Amino acid sequence: MTPAVKESRAHCWRQCCTSKGRVVALLRSAQQWQFTHYSVVPSGSYYWLSCAQVGAHQRVYDYAHELRLQYPQLPHVIAVTEYSQQIHVVIWYQHKLVVSLSVKQQQTDVAWMKERLREWTESWELSDAHVLLDVPSDPSLNDFVRDYACSSQWLNKPAGKQTATNALLRPFSEPLPWQRRRRLWFSFAVVVSIAAGTSWWFWPERQVSAPRIQSYLYEIEGVPLSHLEQLLTYQDQANLIAGWQFQEATLAAGTWTIVMRSTYGSVSELRQQTPLVVSGDATSARLGTRFEHKVTMTPQQLVSDQQHANDALEALLNDWAEHIQWQRVGAPAVDKLQWQEYQLEWLPDAAGLDRKFAQALQALPGRLLEYRWFEARQELTMRLRFYWLPRHLQEADL
Known part of the structure; x- marks a missing residue:
């Protein structure tokens, strides 16, 4: 008791x-x-x-x-x-x-x-x-x-x-009175923290809509400059085909065409020596293939990759000024999209496109609109284009 x-x-x-x-x-x-x-x-x-x-x-x-x-x-x-x-x-x-x-x-x-x-x-x-x-x-x-x-x-x-x-x-x-109060507040803080953490863990995740920037896509013309090496490879292979003589090579609207003249070879022999599509007769033939000519790009891709590409290209052209004549063709903005076009002409003594120049050109994010090489006259012309959005327009799209 x-x-x-x-x-x-x-x-x-x-x-x-x-x-x-x-x-x-x-x-x-x-x-x-x-x-x-x-x-x-x-x-x-x-x-x-x-x-x-x-x-x-x-x-x-x-x-x-x-x-x-x-x-x-x-x-x-x-x-x-x-x-x-x-x-x-x-x-x-x-x-x-x-x-x-x-x-x-x-x-x-x-x-x-x-x-x-x-x-x-x-x-x-x-x-x-x-x-x-x-x-x-x-x-x-x-x-x-x-x-x-x-x-x-x-x-x-x-x-x-x-x-x-x-x-x-x-x-x-x-404990002393103030120690009791301190422990009480600490316990309260722990309870609140646990409650907040639990609520956060089980809180339904908010559905985040896709950024509005994804809804803006711009159509871009031209073949990427990174494909230039493949075009030159086709051109070199055409020069080595037996029984046929290479005449010219052109790229226009995404179609790559090589013109050949027969010296003693037949069309069937020509088909066996090239991966390209062959059409023609016993005297002349065309070798061809298609590249994707029009693509869509987001504003982010345009700004991050091509905003300063024209400056890089002009620096490269100035380094090769003794072999190339070039001019810049301006263009107004169309639906916010802007572009800068360049026309290049290689001098006759340059004997075609230099491979070092081609390698430097491929590193740029531009587009190749036209390529024309005439073997007999040793003439080469190219038309390039670079697209971009101004920074303030890109921020507006965000």
């Missing part, structure tokens, strides 16, 4: 300090001195600390802390009260606890208390203090306090039970 819990007010070891760190340090010392329980209450810029040894099944309250909690806003208080056949005196000045003692209801003890009260009130200038007086068993002490504190403000005895939960002495194992 569990014994009944007994309530009482303790005789405590007291300290008054101005920082939480000092409170923690004092509690460590109190534990070493065999104290088991403590109570802390705030008072202005101070913390009142009391420690005591408390037995099992006891609920012990600090009387000074009870009074402080009953009158939390008053800076100066003198309390003279009677409880459990003892007279208790509690005084705080500018929120700082300066006196907390108890004496027996004996004439010598009461006389000593009167002298101390006179000294304390004169030293601390407590003439404007609030006074709580409740000593029904000693009228002389009542009269003394009333006469001495005649100009003070009187407090009424608190109605009902004076003990307050915060004045209860707690085991050292329990």
Whole structure:
């Protein structure tokens, strides 16, 4: 059977300090001195600390802390009260606890208390203090306090039970009030974080529509310059065909055509020596194939790949100026799409398209519109085009 819990007010070891760190340090010392329980209450810029040894099944309250909690806003208080056949005196000045003692209801003890009260009130200038007086068993002490504190403000005895939960002495194992609040806030933050994370994890993913830029496609004409190597390979192969003489090669509207003249070979022999489509008769024939001539490109492709390609081409043409004549043909914007066209003519002494130049040209993102090579006259002409969108138009499409 569990014994009944007994309530009482303790005789405590007291300290008054101005920082939480000092409170923690004092509690460590109190534990070493065999104290088991403590109570802390705030008072202005101070913390009142009391420690005591408390037995099992006891609920012990600090009387000074009870009074402080009953009158939390008053800076100066003198309390003279009677409880459990003892007279208790509690005084705080500018929120700082300066006196907390108890004496027996004996004439010598009461006389000593009167002298101390006179000294304390004169030293601390407590003439404007609030006074709580409740000593029904000693009228002389009542009269003394009333006469001495005649100009003070009187407090009424608190109605009902004076003990307050915060004045209860707690085991050292329990955290301090601000530590309890900190743990509560931390627990709250953890719960909120878990709830937010769970909500985010299970929140339905928003359907993101495709960027509007994908709906704008522009039709581009010409064969990519990267195909130039394949065209030249076909041309070289045509020069090596037995029984047939290479005459000319042209690219127009995506159709690659090589004209051949027979010297002694037949059309059937010609077909066996080329992968291209052959058409013609015994005297002349055409070799041909088709390249994709029109494609669609997005604004991003146009801007990222071809915006500065014309500058790169002109730098290349200037490096080969002794072999090439060229001119730039401007063109207005059409449906936001802009292009720059170049016409190239190789000089007769250049003997056709130089392979180093062709390799450099293939690295550019331009388009080949026309290519014409006449073997007999050693004439080569080319028409190139570069497409792009201005930066401000690309951003508008985004």
